[in-house]
Amino acid sequence: MTEPQNKLANCMEKFRPVLLTLAETMISPGLRGNVEASDLVQLTLLEAHRNTDQLAAIGEGPIFAWLRKALQHNVLDAVKHLKAQKNDIRRTLRCSEIGESFHCIEQFFVADDTSPSQFVQRNEQITTMLAAIQDLPANQRTAIILKHLRGHSLKEVADALQLSESATAGLLHRGRQQLVQRLEQAGHE
Amino acid sequence: MSDSTVDKSKSSSDETADLHLVELERAAEQREPFHAVDPTCIEQEHLRYFAIIEELASPIRSAISQTASPPTLPDYGPLEEVGRGGMGVVYRASNHKTNRIDAIKVIRPDRIACSSQETNLQLRRRFQLECQLAARVSHEHIVPIYQVGEVDGCTWFSMQYVAGPSLYERSRQKAIQQDELVRCVERIARAIDAVHQCGVLHGDIKPQNILFDQETARPMLSDFGLAELASEFNGNANDITGTLAYMAPELVEAIRSQRTSDFVAVRSVASDIFALGATLGSVLPTRSMATFITSSVFGPEDAEKRRGELRNHITVNADPALARICIKCLADDPVARYATASQLADDLASWLDRPRWNQHFPSLRYLLCFVAAPGLALSGLSVWLLQKWGVNEIALWIAIFVSYVPLFAALWASQSVHRDSERARRELWSIWLGHGVASVACMTAIRIQNADELARSIALFYPTCAAISSVVFFAKSGNFWYAYRWIGAAWALAAIVLAVANPISPVLFGIFAAITCIVVAKGDSAFADS
Secondary structure: OOHHHHHHHHHHHHHHHHHHHHHHHHOOHHHEOOEOHHHHHHHHHHHHHHOHHHHHOOOHHHHHHHHHHHHHHHHHHHHHHOOOOOOOHHHHHHHHHHHHHHHHHHHHHOOOOOOOHHHHHHHHHHHHHHHHHOOOOHHHHHHHHHHHHOOOOHHHHHHHHOOOHHHHHHHHHHHHHHHHHHHHHHHHO | OOHHHHHHOOOHHHHHHHHHHHHHHHHHHOOOOOOOOOOOHHHHHHHHHHHHHHHHHHHHHHHHHOOOOOOOOOOEOOOEEEEEOOOEEEEEEEEOOOOEEEEEEEEOHHHOOOOOHHHHHHHHHHHHHHHHHHHHOOOOOEOOEEEEEEEOOEEEEEEEOOOOOEHHHHHHOOOOOHHHHHHHHHHHHHHHHHHHOOOOOOOOOOHHHEEEOOOOOOEEEOOOOOHHHHHHHHOOOHHHHOOHHHOOHHHHHHHHOOOHHHHHHHOOHHHHHHHHHHHHHHHOOOOOOOOOOOOOOOOHHHHHHHHHHHHHHHHHHOOHHHHHHHHHHOOOOHHHOOOOHHHHHHHHHHHHOOOOHHHHOOOHHHHHHHHHHHHHHHHHHHHHHHHHHOOOHHHHHHHHHOOHHHHHHHHHHHHHHOOOOHHHHHHHHHHHHHHHHHHHHHHHHHHHHOOOOHHHHHHHHHHHHHHHHHHHHHHHHHHOOOOHHHHHHHHHHHHHHHHHOOOOHHHHHHHHHHHHHHHHHHHOHHHOOO
């Protein structure tokens, strides 16, 4: 493997967990089981692999942007083809919502390699956090995503996980603790 | 370690701690500080972790959930959301006092990513100041700002409600003709010039910011003087993203070097001119069916690539004179661009006033090809024949100069037909009148010098007349079709050829003139069908 290809492979490895968290956040709980976040991320990375020539030539920021765009297409495609035999109005609505969400996320990330250093650092931290969420145990991960990334209340999270509120509060606290530790580690490196 | 094992092995003390955590969690949800006489270790930890994760997660969440409910503003009825931008939400609401529908832009507090409260406050003040400055701007093609205020920590301002569509949407739907588009940009350029004179820069001119008033169909420029500040207000380059595609290279360079202070310093009239040129270029309709693919701009490297694409798009699709105007706006060197927006507007206006002869005489192109060209060739042939047969000299003179008659007749007729291309018509009139007078003068002078040799006079006359034609076409290349200079060069060459081909020079001259007629009719866009 040449050096740029190596760089691309490292990049993809770095962004895989970030994309997973984003995909899991985007796919609402109602769709889980029909649309698998990990499949979509796998598909996205495969596409990136096919475009090695194009991607190896650009920087990390643009690669991340490319991956997000590809992921967006894949998520939207998956949702569109869901129950494709029926013309479901809710599906159209959901698609436009997901599209809008991706658009808004893009506003935060785009030009992350071009902005003042303070913002670069913040974006770096967000990326680290999104990646670290994937290292959490399954229940903690779901709780953190629902609570902090989708903005659900403690009760809603507990209902979704079918756990008591106290157990959920414990999951959330331990999850956050681990994330903060990871962020601090990354900060010291 | 999986959660189930943790849950199973939980001791009773852990459960008490978890119950305590529920309280803490709820307090955090309500955004109430948890008041404890002596905060324990776990409370401090909880607060700290929650704050860190919340700070990082909230921008992602606000993008996904979009649950922010509109604020209540004094004097305004319920707010109805009409759009979302990088820095805030745009609402529509009716003003109780004036009974008028206004557009209201609210800057979302969660979009402000400043490290300290102090800078936040400072930026908020500057933003208000800038709003006030922009509110002073008054021009018929600029969306006026009515009121600036603050509610629940959100800065908001109200402006005239322009329903749209934007220039971007209209160009996407192919609902705008090239001429209307150029006229729209010309008006916007005049508006920008008026405001530049007040010392305010726009900083974010793009097709999305040019809206068409539904009632008057007038193009209106929105977000005056706020864009650049908004991106600073955000504390990040969010708003720059939508704009990189229309951003002058010197600004892109400032972003690349990550010096925000440079970015502000480099902004100038020239960077607004660049944005105007990029706006015009990017919405130009394509000639073929293929649409112009606007490549996404993620970073400065892409901006450079996009500039190249844009220039290419313009040279391929625009009329050469219009392309020249656009390319001048898009010069890498700010000094090479137009010095003021009004100069750009003037050039666009004169392009719009360009001669369009075919509009005046619908079949002028065919007249040129099928009447004028054969006529000129015949006139050359007849001169040669008359000379050979030794006919009276007056008949020869008539045969030589008869071809001017239809030309002047057409110019004369156009006077009463249309006033649009008045300047161009006057210019053509004087150029061709000059050609005619000079030719007659040359012929007369040559005849005086070679009184007894008619054949020699004619042999001398034709190269001279070709040289005069060369001058005429070079003169026309400045304000008309650029290819006239090549025709001028061809006539200069023809002058030499005619001098060599002595006996048949009248015939050759006629053929050259006929070819010129056909080339002009086919090539000059002034003869094109509109």
